[in-house]
Amino acid sequence: MARSTIGIFLVRGFDTALSFLVAILLANRFGAGAQLDAFFMARRATVGMTELVKQLVQQLAMPSIALSIDRGQRPSWRTLPRPVLWVIGAMLLVPLVAILFPAPIIGLFAPGFAGERLAIGSTILAILIPLLPIAVLSALLLTYLAARGVFFFGESARAFQRLLLILFLFFLVPPFAILAVGWTMLGAGLVSLSLLAGGALVMHRRLANLETPDEPAAPVKASPRGRIGSALAMFAFFQVTVMIDFAFATQLPTGTVAAMEYGTRLVSLLPGLVTASLTTVLYPKIVRMMASEDRAAAAGALGKMLRGTLFLQLPFSIALAMAAPAVVAVLFGHGGFDEAAQAETALVTSAYSIAAIFLMPGNIALNAIFSDAHRSPLVHILFLCTSGLALRFVAVWAVVPQYGLIGLSLAVIGATIFTSILCLIVCKHRFPDFRLRRSLGESLGALACAGVAALAGWGAAQIFPTPQGVFLWIADGIVIGGAVILAYALSALAIRQQEMMTLVVAARPLLKRIGFA
Numbered sequence: 001m002a003r004s005t006i007g008i009f010l011v012r013g014f015d016t017a018l019s020f021l022v023a024i025l026l027a028n029r030f031g032a033g034a035q036l037d038a039f040f041m042a043r044r045a046t047v048g049m050t051e052l053v054k055q056l057v058q059q060l061a062m063p064s065i066a067l068s069i070d071r072g073q074r075p076s077w078r079t080l081p082r083p084v085l086w087v088i089g090a091m092l093l094v095p096l097v098a099i100l101f102p103a104p105i106i107g108l109f110a111p112g113f114a115g116e117r118l119a120i121g122s123t124i125l126a127i128l129i130p131l132l133p134i135a136v137l138s139a140l141l142l143t144y145l146a147a148r149g150v151f152f153f154g155e156s157a158r159a160f161q162r163l164l165l166i167l168f169l170f171f172l173v174p175p176f177a178i179l180a181v182g183w184t185m186l187g188a189g190l191v192s193l194s195l196l197a198g199g200a201l202v203m204h205r206r207l208a209n210l211e212t213p214d215e216p217a218a219p220v221k222a223s224p225r226g227r228i229g230s231a232l233a234m235f236a237f238f239q240v241t242v243m244i245d246f247a248f249a250t251q252l253p254t255g256t257v258a259a260m261e262y263g264t265r266l267v268s269l270l271p272g273l274v275t276a277s278l279t280t281v282l283y284p285k286i287v288r289m290m291a292s293e294d295r296a297a298a299a300g301a302l303g304k305m306l307r308g309t310l311f312l313q314l315p316f317s318i319a320l321a322m323a324a325p326a327v328v329a330v331l332f333g334h335g336g337f338d339e340a341a342q343a344e345t346a347l348v349t350s351a352y353s354i355a356a357i358f359l360m361p362g363n364i365a366l367n368a369i370f371s372d373a374h375r376s377p378l379v380h381i382l383f384l385c386t387s388g389l390a391l392r393f394v395a396v397w398a399v400v401p402q403y404g405l406i407g408l409s410l411a412v413i414g415a416t417i418f419t420s421i422l423c424l425i426v427c428k429h430r431f432p433d434f435r436l437r438r439s440l441g442e443s444l445g446a447l448a449c450a451g452v453a454a455l456a457g458w459g460a461a462q463i464f465p466t467p468q469g470v471f472l473w474i475a476d477g478i479v480i481g482g483a484v485i486l487a488y489a490l491s492a493l494a495i496r497q498q499e500m501m502t503l504v505v506a507a508r509p510l511l512k513r514i515g516f517a
Contacts, residue, residue, distance in 0.1 A: 011152065015159040016269055018166060024331055025169040026181075035178045037254060038121035040261040041110040044246060046128035047185065049239060050135035053091065056235040057139035058146070059370065060084045060228065062287050066147040070288070075144060083228050088136060095132035102126040109243060110257070112250030120178065127182035134189045141200040147284050150203050157199070161192035226376030233378075234370065237385035244392050248400045248408060255341055256405060263348025266327060267320065267356055290371040299433035302368050306424075306439050307446070309360045311492075311499035314450040319484040321353035322457040326477030330470060344405055351409030355416040362420030365427035372430065380426050388419040442498060449491035456487035 026036060061080060068079045077085065098105060102122040106113060113121055138157075145151065168184040249260045289298055320327065324346040333342055366384060370377045395415040399407030428436040460483035464476040492500035 011156055011159060015162060018159060018162040019265065021166055022162060022169065025166065034117045034254065035120060037250075037257045038113070038117045038119075039124055039178050039181065040257055041106060041113065041117075041246065041250070042121045042124035042128055042182070043185075044242065044261070045105060045109045045125055046131050048242065050131055052235055052239050053132055053135040054139035054142065055238075056231050057088060057091070057136055058143045058283070059231045059234070060087060061140060061143045062147060062284060063227070063291075063373075065143055066284050066287050067291070069147050075147075087228055087232070088140070091136045092133045095129050099126050099129050102129070109246065110250040111247055112252075123179060124182045127179065127186055130186060131189045134193050138193055138196055141196050145200055145203060148203065149284075157192040157196040160195060161188040164188040164191065226378040227370075230370050230377045230381040233381050233385045234366065237388060240389055241392055244389070244396055245408065245412060248396050249405075251400070252404055252408075256344065259341060259344035259405070260348055262328070262332065262345045264352055266324070266331075266345075266349045267352040269320070286367070286371055290368070291373040295374070295431070296433045299431045299435070302364070302427070302431065302434055303436075303439040306361050306364055307443055308499055309364060310357070310443050311446045311497070313357060313360055314446055315453055315485050315488040317353045317357045318450055318454050318457065318488075319481040321350040322454065322461065322484060323477045323480040324349040324353070326467065326473045326480065329467070329473040330477060333470065333473070347405060347409055351412055355413045358413075358417045358420045362416070362423040365420075365423040368427060369430055375430070380430060384419075384423055384426055387422055388415075391415045391418050445495050445497045446492070446499070449488050449495070449497065452491045453484045453488035457481075457484040459483065 026039070061084065064079050064081060064084070065075045068075045080088070102125040103118065106118060106121040106125050110117070110121060165181070165184055165188055168181070246257065246260060249256045289301060292298060325342075328342050328346045328349060332345065366381070369380050369384075392411075392415040395411035396408060399411050403410075424436055428434050457480050460480045461476070463479055464472055467473045467476045489500070491497075493504075
């Protein structure tokens with residue numbers, strides 16, 4: 001598991017670096033104007049949904065595919081329940097119909113768009129919509145590979161897709177306009193799907209005769225209808241949450257959408273990378289675990305997951321929140337991205353980094369409820385999703401008209417905190433063996449370390465109070481981030497925080513091997 005996690009982390013790290021190179025090139029070529037606003041909203045409505053589409057397909061397909069492999073069967077389309085097949089079929093066909101109506105769709109995502117931004121956004125949206133059915137097919141292949149314990153092909157194919165776009169931006173822009181960027185993304189998506197299909201076929205032939213696990217999982221007891229409805233509700237929840245933030249952003253001055261796009265992407269760099277890598281490896285195991293009859297063990301694993309995720313995410317989120325001005329200045333402080341755009345992007349980055357601290361506990365609780373094989377998750381998932389969306393909308397609606405982007409940032413943090421608290425309360429109600437108070441109490445040490453780290457980051461920021469030039473900005477970011485990470489680690493060691501000591505024990509064999517212990 002550790003080897004797979006590290007491999008995914010490295011490939012995703014490379015892919016993340018490529019994604020930010022794409023962002024830098026787009027900012028440099030087009031600046032923060034109408035073209036980039038329109039492009040980002042169209043991409044948010046399509047490419048932004050592809051990860052959620054893949055999540056939905058994997059959530060629906062993984063229980064059937066994983067348990068089929070455990071029973072020694074060769075998975076095929078017949079492995080999936082008929083209701084799941086209907087949903088996947090609809091996800092393949094509906095986007096193709098939507099190509100005929102791009103303007104109403106872009107209007108839904110960006111109600112503040114009109115004139116040039118609406119026209120450009122509609123055209124780019126029609127070009128990018130086929131990426132959604134491509135994502136569905138890719139997700140089925142990824143689900144099969146993940147159930148087999150193979151993770152490399154999917155991550156590599158996505159990185160290759162981004163590499164093609166970078167080559168286009170380097171050599172063919174500005175001769176071609178923003179529409180050509182959309183066509184390049186579509187072509188790269190088709191190439192990536194072809195590579196993934198070829199890799200999956202090779203793995204299928206190699207692994208078809210492998211032995212099945214010694215302890216096959218128990219059959220899933222939740223009804224397909226309950227699972228499908230829950231997965232669709234979670235899909236709508238995550239997508240509409242993003243739509244709410246960006247919809248209100250379109251009503252703010254031109255360039256705000258670009259700042260939101262770059263800020264949220266920066267947040268995925270540190271907090272999201274580690275968590276996503278672990279989630280990719282652990283999800284098939286979670287599905288099998290939640291099919292077990294040992295409810296106490298499942299609840300105990302849930303508590304450890306909550307504490308471990310919070311412990312890992314705190315230092316990265318705080319480091320990025322405090323170093324946001326330096327990171328934005330280094331990555332985007334050139335070309336058409338002026339100081340005002342940089343300041344807005346840094347604000348969004350800091351706010352979403354803080355929100356990410358509270359986002360993961362809620363998401364883990366939500367996924368635990370969904371994966372429960374012993375009761376239908378539909379009622380609890382619907383309650384949490386509707387409540388979360390209501391909290392988000394009311395919070396953003398109440399402050400954005402008066403306080404603008406600052407109000408939006410604060411609303412995101414507040415709504416995320418309350419939604420996560422609600423998810424944990426419902427999770428405790430569903431799993432009586434889940435010791436919520438104990439988990440929260442054991443997390444107080446990590447929060448105290450985070451406070452010390454934040455103070456260290458603030459002190460480090462005083463070394464370069466007004467950096468001038470890219471090299472000073474780089475030094476400022478390194479000093480702040482390093483101070484936060486170091487202070488967090490030393491504080492955790494000083495109080496012998498549980499997760500930190502687990503990491504130390506796990507690292508001892510490696511340290512002995514290289515002569516440091």
